[in-house]
Amino acid sequence: MGSDCSSIVAEELHVLAVDDSLVDRKVIERLLKISSCKVTAVESGRRALQYLGLDGEKSSVGFDELKVNLIMTDYSMPGMTGYELLKKIKSSSKLREVPVVVMSSENVLARINRCLEEGAEEFLVKPVKLSDVMRLRDIILQGDENDEKKGSGTGKRKLQDLSPTSSLVRDLTPLKSASAAAQQSCLKRPRL
Amino acid sequence: MEVVGQLQKQYVDFITSLFREAYLDDQYVQLQKLQDDSNPEFVVEVVSIFFEDSEKLLNDLASSLLVSISLFWVFILCLRPSLLLMVVLFFLLFLFQLYSQQQVVDFKKVDGYVHQFKGSSSSVGAQRVKNACVTLRNFCEEKNLDGCSRYLNLVKQEFYLVKNKLETLLRMEQQILQAGGTVPLLEQVPLLWKQ
Numbered sequence: 129m130g131s132d133c134s135s136i137v138a139e140e141l142h143v144l145a146v147d148d149s150l151v152d153r154k155v156i157e158r159l160l161k162i163s164s165c166k167v168t169a170v171e172s173g174r175r176a177l178q179y180l181g182l183d184g185e186k187s188s189v190g191f192d193e194l195k196v197n198l199i200m201t202d203y204s205m206p207g208m209t210g211y212e213l214l215k216k217i218k219s220s221s222k223l224r225e226v227p228v229v230v231m232s233s234e235n236v237l238a239r240i241n242r243c244l245e246e247g248a249e250e251f252l253v254k255p256v257k258l259s260d261v262m263r264l265r266d267i268i269l270q271g272d273e274n275d276e277k278k279g280s281g282t283g284k285r286k287l288q289d290l291s292p293t294s295s296l297v298r299d300l301t302p303l304k305s306a307s308a309a310a311q312q313s314c315l316k317r318p319r320l
Numbered sequence: 321m322e323v324v325g326q327l328q329k330q331y332v333d334f335i336t337s338l339f340r341e342a343y344l345d346d347q348y349v350q351l352q353k354l355q356d357d358s359n360p361e362f363v364v365e366v367v368s369i370f371f372e373d374s375e376k377l378l379n380d381l382a383s384s385l386l387v388s389i390s391l392f393w394v395f396i397l398c399l400r401p402s403l404l405l406m407v408v409l410f411f412l413l414f415l416f417q418l419y420s421q422q423q424v425v426d427f428k429k430v431d432g433y434v435h436q437f438k439g440s441s442s443s444v445g446a447q448r449v450k451n452a453c454v455t456l457r458n459f460c461e462e463k464n465l466d467g468c469s470r471y472l473n474l475v476k477q478e479f480y481l482v483k484n485k486l487e488t489l490l491r492m493e494q495q496i497l498q499a500g501g502t503v504p505l506l507e508q509v510p511l512l513w514k515q
Contacts, residue, residue, distance in 0.1 A: 149373075150373060151369050151444065152439065154369055159354065162354060204435060206432070233439050233442055254439065255442055258350070
């Protein structure tokens with residue numbers, strides 16, 4: 129049954145954290161580790177692009193090994209700001225699907241809007257709390273479940289047929305869907 | 321166990337006073353919550369990084385507000401001129417320094433350093449330092465050199481104060497642990513008081 133679950137649930141989320149402050153990198157690393165995420169922390173937008181393989185240089189490691197599920201970046205950094213990094217990521221065909229979260233100590237509405245418009249998943253005001261990170265993780269995991277359900281049409285998933293009407297059917301005919309419910313529970317959908 | 325109880329009470333009294341006097345805020349408690357057996361030195365590590373980072377930032381700040389023209393003061397004194405001449409020269413130099421400093425200081429750079437300091441102090445819960453940084457940034461925006469100098473001194477003062485307090489706090493935690501007790505987390509404080 130475990131193999132039917134989303135592969136993301138079995139593995140850890142890999143988060144790339146970008147912040148020029150050593151103190152903040154240390155804290156965000158800890159927050160993410162406590163939330164059972166694998167963390168790579170870098171100190172600048174440049175290094176982040178290098179890591180993601182977006183800096184134009186051919187990296188020897190295949191992209192899949194470094195698969196990043198979430199990028200968390202500080203807004204104000206010397207050199208490349210978090211906003212500029214966000215733009216570069218969203219304009220890359222390879223990486224635009226990766227959710228990017230921007231963090232800032234300044235609660236400036238214009239800044240928040242700008243980031244959200246550019247495609248940021250969320251804007252967090254620093255200092256970031258554990259509840260923020262756990263909430264993010266749940267959002268990403270849920271997002272990945274949805275992607276899995278939409279994307280991978282393997283035979284194993286036939287019991288859970290993905291349209292809303294079929295879930296209604298499941299609700300109305302509970303007896304029929306005992307195994308579907310079991311599968312469903314492993315995806316951790318609380319309402320079901 | 322009495323020793324532990326006493327140490328714990330002293331610790332709670334101390335940390336409560338730090339909160340009351342705004343040396344520390346809730347973020348410090350958040351950091352304590354992130355510490356556990358798998359990472360028992362987390363708070364000490366973060367605080368140490370903060371101390372190191374801050375000393376460096378304070379140096380950078382001081383040198384970016386300093387103007388080399390102050391060397392002239394030393395030069396003047398070495399000449400050992402007559403009192404009248406000294407007074408006149410000091411006065412002229414004072415005016416000149418006032419004028420040139422306005423042009424020479426890179427307020428944007430200073431602002432950058434202060435922003436960093438504000439961020440790191442906020443991340444460890446050093447509230448008074450953070451607040452002083454906020455005011456300092458306002459002076460930078462106004463290009464108010466006098467305000468900047470004054471507040472830089474205040475920021476420095478607040479930093480050394482909180483550094484002292486944090487070192488004491490961490491030492492007290494160590495003492496409790498060495499005596500075989502556990503460090504009370506602030507949320508548990510009301511319960512302890514009831515005892």
